[in-house]
Amino acid sequence: MTMSPHISLITLGVADVQAAAAFYERLGLKRSAMSQDAVVFFDLGGTALGLFGWESLAEDANVSHEGSGFRGVTLAWNQPDQASVDAAIEKFIAAGATLAKPAEKVFWGGYSGYVKDPDGHLWEIAHNPFAPLRDNGAMELAPPAEEA
């Protein structure tokens, strides 16, 4: 392989792997049988989600685990319409997430809000009328200009 990057897996550093896994299970995800006490994997049908101890993840990457504040990363779960955005945000909150920004119409023409998972990882829940969703849930982005 080694063509251009593909995101196979996103791993989130968490304080307590099993507690974080229980949160995502309340959202309807089912842990892969590859999961262990110290690491849990969820198959989302494309990019997988991993949960690993915050210090362990830093150690695995050979970097210091010291860090605080904004992480410069957001995960977005796109929805087919505004009502689904509201429902998904309610589902996150009911599972134990914190509301960071209520859903609202945004400048780029969509409808979006943000929640934080129990470890502070930010999820945007959005409806983007310019990027329809494929059957597998992936966004259909406009192709590069030279291919359009």
Next chain:
Amino acid sequence: MTMSPHISLITLGVADVQAAAAFYERLGLKRSAMSQDAVVFFDLGGTALGLFGWESLAEDANVSHEGSGFRGVTLAWNQPDQASVDAAIEKFIAAGATLAKPAEKVFWGGYSGYVKDPDGHLWEIAHNPFAPLRDNGAMELAPPAEEA
């Protein structure tokens, strides 16, 4: 929709959107025609990659942009074999990434290394012999125990 979470898009906060986009273009990605001066999108065939200003991303999420150190998030690009891991790491370095951890055999039976993109976002380049890659590049994780 609103079933269980899917990761439609990962957005990375960056210091300079166009410089960051040029880095990912050197890795072979082509920007979607939906991209603008202030935000760039790449369609990776599943979860899309977005690049947005660090402060703008925080503002969009209604959180402070102050943050430093380890971010508790890694993106993994899985490879079909060890040689492809080495080649992908070389490709990242040639494009301007920094090596965080040379590829090595790791305790869980795989082969993995880490690089940092020019904005410090960590990518793991890994071969996981227990999670074969599907045609679309997604990992094939063992299904949940009750479905196995």
